[in-house]
Amino acid sequence: MSEPFALLLTVLVLLTAGWIVTVRERRAAVLGFIAYGLLLALVWIRLAAVDVALTEAAIGGGATGVLLLRVAARLGDLRPMSAQPGRMLKWLAGLVCAGVSLALMALVLALPDPAPSLAGAAMEPLARTGLGNPVTAVLLAYRALDTFLEIIVLLLALIGVWSLGPDRFWGGRPAAWYEGTPSSALTFLARVLPPFGIVIAGYLFWIGADEPGGKFQASTLLAAMWLLTMMAGLVAAPRTGSPALRGALAFGPLVFLVVGLAGIGWGEGFLAYPDRFAKPLILLIEAALAVSIVAALALMVAGPAERNTP
Amino acid sequence: MSHVLPPAEGINLPGLLLVFAVLLPILGLIAMLGLRALHPERVARVVAPLGLLLACAILAEVWEGRSAIDYTLGGWAPPLGLKLRADGVSAVMLVLAALVIGAAALFSQHQFRTPPDAPGDTRAPFAFWSMLMAMWSALNLVFVGEDLFNFFVALELLTFSAVTLVCLDGRATTLHAALRYLLFALLGSVLYLLGVGLIYGRYGVLDLALLSELAQPGPITLAAVAMMTVGLMAKASLFPLHLWLPPAHAGAPPAASAVLSALVVKAPFFLILRLWFELLPAPYSPLAGQLLAALGAAAILMCSVVALGQSRLKLMIAYSTVAQIGYLFLVFTLTAGPAPFAGLGWTGGVLQLLSHALAKASMFLAAGLIAEDMGHDRIADFSGLARRQPLAIFAFGLAGLSLMGLPPSGGFVAKLMLLSAAAASGQWWIAAVILAGGVLAAGYVFRVIGAAMKDRDGEAAQPAATLPATGRHALVLALALLALALGFVPLQPLALFAIGRGELAQGQP
Incomplete structure (x- = not known):
């Protein structure tokens, strides 16, 4: 990627950020946010961090975008909860933000070059895990505890969303996407896209062991496909209390825990994989986690239970 | 390594x-x-x-x-x-x-x-x-x-x-x-994460033990710790x-x-605490320590005064939490010297943390029992409460001892240690704030007890109804008694709080 392109990208990122902050209409700000996520993904590609780029596009642009669009639609033209900040406060906030940004820029420029990094150290024991992608090794071997707990954070966010629903609907289904029938274009897309989405997700999941990609990006894509079919009314959102859904949510972390604890029995310690079985075990964990992530992401966008239809 | x-x-x-x-x-x-x-x-x-x-x-x-x-x-x-x-x-x-x-x-x-x-x-x-x-x-x-x-x-x-x-x-x-809490907490997370990013960019490691050997004083390290500290301050x-x-x-x-x-x-x-005593190359700037302590002092004085003016019990206890958090930040200017973990300032700070935790848990649970019984938590309408809920009020008062820093209580020992450390290092303004905070805490605790001791008209003559004494009352009392029991630790630096910190202390000039 050439320097003029990088410059253009930077200007676009800044303009989009400015648009999100200043635009009055909620929906326009959300659309700006989605564009911003995709632009950031390009920035990550420019920085040769393809794994981060894929995640940013999937989560920052995709999942969060859909979530915010739904929120914007549900809020309608609700009045803001608290008083609008005054002119003074806005200027003050702007000045503080500018000051922090300038200070950060100066600090980043002052960082040592070449940067000290663990990239080399992460490659060294890669053979022991049987993986080819060091990012996957960081996520599921070297720092597996972080990944395990991040999944729990995702589940907490889902429980948090659920807890905002009314008592009487607990365990019921999330609200329907539309009143009335969805457009025929949406129904068409929801019938055509999922097969492709499933194939691409499977590919992303499988190459994640050796190339950029992995369970998180694949799961986001699958969740998006599921949501698409829910939006088009082809399938109903599952009951939040259904044993199958609850089981799916608990499955990933449970498998992770069991494999981790089995490591103690193998004499290597918690979250250690015996060298010969490292890759199959890591793939097993990823597959189990994918089940939970798909369920958690899709249900988070679908929202708390708001009807009791069986 | x-x-x-x-x-x-x-x-x-x-x-x-x-x-x-x-x-x-x-x-x-x-x-x-x-x-x-x-x-x-x-x-x-x-x-x-x-x-x-x-x-x-x-x-x-x-x-x-x-x-x-x-x-x-x-x-x-x-x-x-x-x-x-x-x-x-x-x-x-x-x-x-x-x-x-x-x-x-x-x-x-x-x-x-x-x-x-x-x-x-x-x-x-x-x-x-x-x-x-x-x-x-x-x-x-x-x-x-x-x-x-x-x-x-x-x-x-x-x-x-x-x-x-x-x-x-x-x-x-x-x-x-909750939304306001979320915004403050997320702001804190962002600042913390920015600091972590800078530290990794500078040293290439994130392990605290390794960082304590590598860290050099310099603009990046100081800015990173400053950002992380402000982020954590928002969460604390x-x-x-x-x-x-x-x-x-x-x-x-x-x-x-x-x-x-x-x-x-x-x-x-x-x-x-861990960032300042393990990551920051020692000795950190006394000015920065004093800034944190000054914010702590402001919290003690201002939020205790605000607590005095609250009309609802739970809000009063919450403001008291902000004030008592202030005491913790005094530690950063009371731990100078060659062996910070063997000093009174360190031990006093940890004891303040422990005793406040136990006392405050007891107070909030007591407030829960009171609100359940009365159906409200307006302090002005508490008359007759001591007769209806003697155990809850008793536990509330015992926990209050710790907040005021009266003997015998963990709060007393903690504040006395902080006071001695302040006096020993000649920081009289801190000693004055600790004493004033105790008086203000006495004010807001006694206000509640005073209101609860008032009898409703004509009720004094009646025999007390059956006393509510459930397992939950015992629990609230037990927490308050634990806070009191901390008051019986010897008035000297505790060896327990220095275990595992010896090598850190010795590594510092």
Whole structure:
């Protein structure tokens, strides 16, 4: 990627950020946010961090975008909860933000070059895990505890969303996407896209062991496909209390825990994989986690239970 | 790289205790989520005592060995992998967390019980118990973690669970408070993460033990620690970043308020301690330490005065939390000298943390009992309360002793140590603030007790009705008595709080 392109990208990122902050209409700000996520993904590609780029596009642009669009639609033209900040406060906030940004820029420029990094150290024991992608090794071997707990954070966010629903609907289904029938274009897309989405997700999941990609990006894509079919009314959102859904949510972390604890029995310690079985075990964990992530992401966008239809 | 242990041979049993301390509550959470028919409060009944047992075992292990215990996860030693480590203070914090969460769990068996005829879980009980479990795991990870990014994950767990607990009743006011809490906490997370990024860019490692050897004073290190400190201050609600705390802690259910005030705001403070005493190259700038102490002093004075003016009991207790947090930040200017961990300032700070946690948990639970009995928590309408709820008021008063710093109480010993450290280092303004804070605390505690002692017209002549004395009353009293019992530690630096910190202390010039 050439320097003029990088410059253009930077200007676009800044303009989009400015648009999100200043635009009055909620929906326009959300659309700006989605564009911003995709632009950031390009920035990550420019920085040769393809794994981060894929995640940013999937989560920052995709999942969060859909979530915010739904929120914007549900809020309608609700009045803001608290008083609008005054002119003074806005200027003050702007000045503080500018000051922090300038200070950060100066600090980043002052960082040592070449940067000290663990990239080399992460490659060294890669053979022991049987993986080819060091990012996957960081996520599921070297720092597996972080990944395990991040999944729990995702589940907490889902429980948090659920807890905002009314008592009487607990365990019921999330609200329907539309009143009335969805457009025929949406129904068409929801019938055509999922097969492709499933194939691409499977590919992303499988190459994640050796190339950029992995369970998180694949799961986001699958969740998006599921949501698409829910939006088009082809399938109903599952009951939040259904044993199958609850089981799916608990499955990933449970498998992770069991494999981790089995490591103690193998004499290597918690979250250690015996060298010969490292890759199959890591793939097993990823597959189990994918089940939970798909369920958690899709249900988070679908929202708390708001009807009791069986 | 003397801190990096090779992967242990055989099984490192003491180290595994740390792993289980983090994982056990998560296992409880997974069980609650996956198996609806179990009913979450029953799962908590199993997890809470086991967790307390684990924490006590860790404390015993650290005390017996007179050294920290650690565990290298997956055999991947830092800087690539993660390590868990418990020194004397961490072990004590684990026990404190287990005690307070155990008390909250016992107290809530009644309030957050799934209706027996319900086929599965129901909303409020499920949300309460699952968040309590996640919170416990996060707290334990903060206390035994060693890695800056690992701490970030713990803080995220802590934030999500705490915010959900604040708006459990779903009223508009508590939702408002929870949203404000979320915004402050997320701002804190962003600042913390920016600091972590800068540290990694500068040193290429995130393990605290390694960083304590590598760190050099310089603009990047100082800016990173400054950003992380401000972020953590927002989460710990240090003045002037405390605006979110009173409505949030006052709106949560009593058991949740107890855990939030006793433990959740202490976790970020604990991390600031670790950043300043382990990451920052010693000795850190006295000016920076004095700035933190000055904010702490402002919190003590201003928020105690605001607490005096509150008309509702829970809001008053919440403002008192902000004031008592202020005492903790005095530590940063009272620990100068060659051996900070063997000094009175350090011991006093840790004791203040412990005694406030126990006393405040007791107070919030007592407030819960009072609000349940009276149907409101307006202090002005408390007449006759001492007759109706003598045990709750008694516990409230005992816990109040600790906040005022009157003997015999943990608060007394803690504040006396801080006072001596301030006097010994000639910082008279700090001594004056500590004394003034005690007088103000006496003011707001006695205001409540005074209102409760008033008799309603004509009621004095009647014999008292049957005294409410439930297990929950005993629990509230037990917490207050524990806070008192801390007052019997000797008035000298405690060896326990210096275990595992010797090498750190000696490494500093």
